[in-house]
Amino acid sequence: MTETRIANVRVLKPSLAHEARAALVVWEREMIRFSRDRTRVFAQMVQPLLFLFVLGGGLGSLVSHGTGGLDFRTFLFPGVLSMSVLFTASFSGISMVWDREFGFLREMLVAPVSTASIVLGKCLGGATVATIQSIVVLVLAGLVGVPYDLLMMAQVLLLLFLMAFMITALGLLLSARVKQVQSAMPLVQLIITPLMFLSGALFPLSNLPPWLTVVTHLNPMTYAVEPVRHVVFERLQMSDAARATLDPGIWWGSFAVPVWLQIVVVLVASAGLLTAAVGFFSRTE
Amino acid sequence: MNQTVAGPPAVEAHGLVKRYKHVEAVRGIDLTVYRGETFGFLGPNGAGKSTTIKILCTLVDATAGTARVAGFDVASERDAVRRNIGLVYQEPTLDGYLTAEQNLRFHGELYGVDRATAADRRHEVLEMVGLWERRGDLVNEFSGGMRRRLEIARGLLHSPRVLFLDEPTIGLDPQTRVSIWRYIAELRAREDITVFVTTHYMDEAEHCDRIAIMNEGLIVALDTPEALKAAIGKDRVQITTADDTAAIAALESAFGLKAALLEGQVTFAVAGGAAFVPHLFEKLGVPIHSVTVTRPSLDDVFLAHTGTTIRDVESKGQFSPMAARYRGR
């Protein structure tokens, strides 16, 4: 033990800057943990690639007459990007259950900052991680006939970030309610599988049975996937008929929902989920 | 002890009650902890120590009563209380996938520690608990004692006025326990800090300026260790005899003393133990091989007030003749 000078530290008065620092350091922790976890990067990479090349390749010949000459894998590409985000982001969100189990949640929640800053930092962290992870799929664009267009890539990443933010918020909301680590993963599976299948990530939204049309249009994930597909398909050469079948857009009755409004839906859903999560976390001890 | 330092007491509680669904964990306690003192909080398992600390640290709301910590109300000035306290939980709360220093950096940012001094402060607290050399290692690779020390360092990082330590030495080897108490003593010398500590180790309680003994949700004794021991009044006498059973019976009939066989010795408590020994030889009627008289220890204090010894607490409420004897008091 050495007799060092006592650095005279006093904690600052509450301020927005302090809240921002707190959110930032929570974000940073997600980055550090992600960068240390090679296994996770690899494990979460495999499933989307299987879907893209195995399912896409396998079903390709079967559905070729319906795609107007478009490679089925090209059609799947935006959906598989979304899938990658869905897996990674929901996992990031639910990881708060482990933070609770190992006591670290307490360290965060007992600090003199608002719960909102903590949850927001965690959500931004999860969204960033999921977006970075999706780059693994994005760089394969050329293999499935999607051009390497820088502007498109940037737009896709931005949209995926919004999607990831919404899904992480959903994961956080779940982890606020689920206390047992054993039930966390099964619950995530239970939620993300229908979210994915009912979002139009794997099939076009045209010519669906009526009940499926209703369900897909109620799923916020649909509004996050469609802008990605829109941005990618804009860069593809295809007949108008094929485009109408493969990327019909989202319709509320006879109203074609513009892309900006789809994004607004995603933002509103994110805000709602995040607010609910903050509410639950500030109420638990 | 710095009872004369100006300013509000470090902790001031009135009529604190905490009722859970099935238990009343805290049943109305009043407590004042002065600035600068080291205050020990003792009690058997489930006495309500952790619950009391959680109320004082704004982690749970009291069912009734009020408390002020560092001059701030725990119910209405939550963030002010939190900024002024350091907290080391009974259960670990470190992130094992971060390094020691990253854990501290995280804490400093959450508590808004001034960036200009944060690095110095991290160095200082890590140096103090002897972990500066290991700052870059993942916490997962630390031993239990190292983690505990890191948690204490973290609790100090933001220069709290009151440091709450809930069983900081549980499960640690004797050397580490000693070193942790050295840090606590050093802390008081260096910083204007009040330490509020719970422990199950009686020898550790001796380090405290004052101690409170809690039992079944109530504070049953509160004073300096010396005063508490003096108040017991009785010394512990242990004898070995040719026939222990006969000796116990004789103690009862000749002196009206209840004795019990503890660790192979006939043990009882009596006022003025040393002066009692001649009477013992005179009237017991059973050959005595050896006599030991001990002044009351904090163990005896604990026993007298809670009807159980700390060793019983560890081994989860076995029947103890000593406890039974004191329970009648």
Ligand SMILES: Nc1ncnc2c1ncn2[C@@H]1O[C@H](COP(=O)(O)OP(=O)(O)OP(=O)(O)O)[C@@H](O)[C@H]1O
């Ligand atoms: N969250 C809770 N819900 C219900 N009961 C609780 C809760 N926390 C504590 N209790 C109960 O309150 C009582 C006091 O518990 P507390 O943790 O304060 O004891 P303690 O004195 O710290 O014990 P130990 O020495 O074992 O740490 C116990 O009966 C416990 O079961």
Ligand SMILES: [Mg+2]
């Ligand atoms: Mg406890």
